[in-house]
Amino acid sequence: MSTQIQANGHTYQLPARPTVIVCIDGCEQEYINLAVQAGVTPFFASLAKRGTVLTGDCVVPSFTNPNNLSIVTGVPPSVHGICGNFFYDTEAGAEVLMNDARYLRAPTVLAAAAQAGAKVAVVTAKDKLRALLGHGLQGICFSAEKADQANLAENGIDDVLRKVGMPLPSVYSADLSEFVFAAGVALLETERPDLMYLSTTDYIQHKHAPGTAGANAFYAMMDSYLQRLDALGAVIGVTADHGMNAKTDSLGKANILFLQQVLDERFGTDTTRVLLPITDPYVAHHGALGSYATVYLPAGTDQRAVHEAIAALPGIELVLDKRAASERFELPPDRIGDLVVVSERLTVLGTTPARHDLSGLDAPLRSHGGLSEQKVPLLFNRKVSVPAGQRLRNFDILRLALNHAD
Amino acid sequence: MSTQIQANGHTYQLPARPTVIVCIDGCEQEYINLAVQAGVTPFFASLAKRGTVLTGDCVVPSFTNPNNLSIVTGVPPSVHGICGNFFYDTEAGAEVLMNDARYLRAPTVLAAAAQAGAKVAVVTAKDKLRALLGHGLQGICFSAEKADQANLAENGIDDVLRKVGMPLPSVYSADLSEFVFAAGVALLETERPDLMYLSTTDYIQHKHAPGTAGANAFYAMMDSYLQRLDALGAVIGVTADHGMNAKTDSLGKANILFLQQVLDERFGTDTTRVLLPITDPYVAHHGALGSYATVYLPAGTDQRAVHEAIAALPGIELVLDKRAASERFELPPDRIGDLVVVSERLTVLGTTPARHDLSGLDAPLRSHGGLSEQKVPLLFNRKVSVPAGQRLRNFDILRLALNHAD
Numbered sequence: 034m035s036t037q038i039q040a041n042g043h044t045y046q047l048p049a050r051p052t053v054i055v056c057i058d059g060c061e062q063e064y065i066n067l068a069v070q071a072g073v074t075p076f077f078a079s080l081a082k083r084g085t086v087l088t089g090d091c092v093v094p095s096f097t098n099p100n101n102l103s104i105v106t107g108v109p110p111s112v113h114g115i116c117g118n119f120f121y122d123t124e125a126g127a128e129v130l131m132n133d134a135r136y137l138r139a140p141t142v143l144a145a146a147a148q149a150g151a152k153v154a155v156v157t158a159k160d161k162l163r164a165l166l167g168h169g170l171q172g173i174c175f176s177a178e179k180a181d182q183a184n185l186a187e188n189g190i191d192d193v194l195r196k197v198g199m200p201l202p203s204v205y206s207a208d209l210s211e212f213v214f215a216a217g218v219a220l221l222e223t224e225r226p227d228l229m230y231l232s233t234t235d236y237i238q239h240k241h242a243p244g245t246a247g248a249n250a251f252y253a254m255m256d257s258y259l260q261r262l263d264a265l266g267a268v269i270g271v272t273a274d275h276g277m278n279a280k281t282d283s284l285g286k287a288n289i290l291f292l293q294q295v296l297d298e299r300f301g302t303d304t305t306r307v308l309l310p311i312t313d314p315y316v317a318h319h320g321a322l323g324s325y326a327t328v329y330l331p332a333g334t335d336q337r338a339v340h341e342a343i344a345a346l347p348g349i350e351l352v353l354d355k356r357a358a359s360e361r362f363e364l365p366p367d368r369i370g371d372l373v374v375v376s377e378r379l380t381v382l383g384t385t386p387a388r389h390d391l392s393g394l395d396a397p398l399r400s401h402g403g404l405s406e407q408k409v410p411l412l413f414n415r416k417v418s419v420p421a422g423q424r425l426r427n428f429d430i431l432r433l434a435l436n437h438a439d
Numbered sequence: 440m441s442t443q444i445q446a447n448g449h450t451y452q453l454p455a456r457p458t459v460i461v462c463i464d465g466c467e468q469e470y471i472n473l474a475v476q477a478g479v480t481p482f483f484a485s486l487a488k489r490g491t492v493l494t495g496d497c498v499v500p501s502f503t504n505p506n507n508l509s510i511v512t513g514v515p516p517s518v519h520g521i522c523g524n525f526f527y528d529t530e531a532g533a534e535v536l537m538n539d540a541r542y543l544r545a546p547t548v549l550a551a552a553a554q555a556g557a558k559v560a561v562v563t564a565k566d567k568l569r570a571l572l573g574h575g576l577q578g579i580c581f582s583a584e585k586a587d588q589a590n591l592a593e594n595g596i597d598d599v600l601r602k603v604g605m606p607l608p609s610v611y612s613a614d615l616s617e618f619v620f621a622a623g624v625a626l627l628e629t630e631r632p633d634l635m636y637l638s639t640t641d642y643i644q645h646k647h648a649p650g651t652a653g654a655n656a657f658y659a660m661m662d663s664y665l666q667r668l669d670a671l672g673a674v675i676g677v678t679a680d681h682g683m684n685a686k687t688d689s690l691g692k693a694n695i696l697f698l699q700q701v702l703d704e705r706f707g708t709d710t711t712r713v714l715l716p717i718t719d720p721y722v723a724h725h726g727a728l729g730s731y732a733t734v735y736l737p738a739g740t741d742q743r744a745v746h747e748a749i750a751a752l753p754g755i756e757l758v759l760d761k762r763a764a765s766e767r768f769e770l771p772p773d774r775i776g777d778l779v780v781v782s783e784r785l786t787v788l789g790t791t792p793a794r795h796d797l798s799g800l801d802a803p804l805r806s807h808g809g810l811s812e813q814k815v816p817l818l819f820n821r822k823v824s825v826p827a828g829q830r831l832r833n834f835d836i837l838r839l840a841l842n843h844a845d
Contacts, residue, residue, distance in 0.1 A: 279472065288494075397472055410688070
């Protein structure tokens with residue numbers, strides 16, 4: 034195969050050694066730091082000396098899909114088009130789910146590598162990401178959630194449960210992420226892909242704070258599989274789609290700003306439309322509450338008045354109009370509203386109380402979406418040389434692992 | 440005694456029941472939340488139903504002295520004058536320690552209450568706060584640190600170690616704060632002060648993250664004493680001087696921006712003076728590293744150039760000139776520099792590497808000083824009525840406890 038590929042304006046060296054990129058969903062850096070302090074993650078602990086420890090900025094909105102797609106395309110949402118789970122189609126007058134690959138505007142580096150002859154494998158926790166990550170990919174691509182349904186025609190692999198040696202996990206479990214790692218190790222042992230992308234789910238991080246028993250056990254589990262991938266000779270790069278923060282008061286009550294309710298009271302019902310792009314079919318662990326919202330305003334609305342009213346609310350960190358938000362956060366202007374709203378670290382944004390089912394929240398709310406969850410780890414089990422003074426992003430990870438690792 | 444007093448423009452009802460105000464140093468709200476989740480703090484857990492749970496903003500710089508003095512005077516540093524441990528006296532050409540009561544520009548509510556006939560007691564962990572908190576106070580005022588030296592003439596009490604029943608604690612220990620609570624209980628049992636102020640030290644919070652064993656044990660200890668104060672019939676209000684955040688990368692390496700070094704390289708040595716008001720005689724647990732600095736510029740310096748250079752540095756959240764900082768943070772303009780610099784949640788500000796002794800840091804750096812540590816608890820064991828829409832501050836706590844509790 035050729036040794037270099039181009040994707041979305043960047044050049045990538047195809048790997049001479051198996052290279053595994055891991056996206057730990059919701060990996061606030063403190064999870065690793067405190068697991069290392071607790072002594073339960075020897076692989077992570079070893080990286081400070083033998084590997085490379087960096088911090089990068091993820092994409093805002095600090096949500097799963099925009100960041101996973103940025104990581105596999107190597108470019109921000111302004112290029113690849115996926116800036117959340119939903120956008121509002123003003124022509125159709127409907128909120129549209131963006132989980133389908135037809136919304137993806139850029140090829141993935143994974144597909145380009147496979148096209149050039151590399152053996153590529155992708156394993157995700159939830160199935161919602163599989164179609165997007167596997168778009169155009171000739172290779173292996175399946176989710177832990179639907180591992181039992183994986184077949185050669187659609188997923189490039191079959192009989193996954195037997196090959197991985199685990200039963201089908203529940204979609205709300207730590208097992209769902211463990212399955213991803215177990216599959217990664219099994220694939221590296223048998224298929225030995227040149228390039229593998231493993232993406233977990235943040236079910237644990239939404240419920241367990243860094244350093245607590247539940248979190249440390251989860252990171253110890255991941256560490257044990259990373260040790261095995263390491264022992265199998267893989268170049269490993271670990272990053273996150275976003276961080277994670279508590280969103281409550283001292284007694285665990287969620288700090289929720291119901292933005293649609295506030296705007297309805299101030300400007301009239303049906304005047305503004307607050308869209309929460311974190312909304313997805315799996316909301317039991319966060320109740321569709323995150324620190325990012327976008328607001329659509331019909332023609333004739335006094336945008337400045339709405340902008341200023343939102344900016345003055347307690348718990349708001351930042352309000353930007355469409356143009357400023359598109360530039361600062363590198364978002365596709367046609368898929369965001371007229372205003373982008375980011376709440377402070379301890380506050381989440383809701384629409385109206387009736388539209389959020391919080392019955393599944395059995396632990397104090399932890400969530401993401403804002404600037405407060407933008408710092409994520411960039412870790413490697415090799416020495417990686419980084420140009421000084423450059424702002425690092427999580428979606429630099431393929432370039433760093435493929436082009437800059439020893 | 441008269442039933443009302445005036446202090447610094449506010450009216451306070453003198454307490455009919457013993458009232459205890461507790462300032463838990465460095466109490467990021469998540470410490471309480473996770474200790475409650477762990478089931479080790481029944482007093483705190485009970486407050487959601489039987490008491491009042493609020494969140495307030497502390498003073499920025501989110502340091503100990505400016506906030507303790509704000510709490511006991513009921514007003515911000517623009518009125519009471521204490522905006523850090525140090526300021527730069529431009530006339531004298533020297534950095535001046537502000538721990539002496541002659542720098543205090545406002546009487547305390549505690550002193551005013553004693554003046555009106557109330558029995559008042561103050562117990563602090565470290566002695567550095569004692570002189571400021573006890574200024575003008577006819578009553579009991581001593582520190583755990585120097586409890587062995589307390590005498591009737593200076594402290595309004597003697598034989599403290601015997602009365603409290605604990606040996607003199609080390610200044611770097613959880614015991615130092617436990618001594619404060621043990622003294623509070625002993626005083627309430629024997630002297631029964633009308634108004635008591637207990638102020639701990641953040642030694643534990645600088646070393647232990649919320650929800651970890653060391654933190655939970657500390658909060659369980661405080662909870663057991665709060666239960667006893669509660670059982671003795673006290674109205675209890677709990678707040679914090681500031682929050683606390685990790686200031687490291689994934690492997691626990693501190694994110695330090697050495698601002699003096701950067702400015703020396705850019706603008707020349709001895710052109711700018713970076714002052715870190717967190718600096719104090721007890722720095723082993725934080726190395727004098729916090730998320731706030733103030734910069735003094737000699738006449739003729741291009742202030743805009745320095746301002747913009749700092750604002751562009753990675754890790755900086757905010758740069759304000761003296762006037763803007765004085766207004767936004769309610770600081771005394773004559774005791775801050777020409778610029779005020781706040782760093783992001785995960786970053787601290789240093790001067791030059793040689794001027795920070797990090798040898799005492801035996802755990803990954805956790806610190807405070809910035810906007811990211813501004814949210815603090817306001818908890819009461821009584822129902823407290825709060826006017827809607829009002830921004831709450833930690834220094835509202837005496838008014839809330841004395842004027843608004845059931």
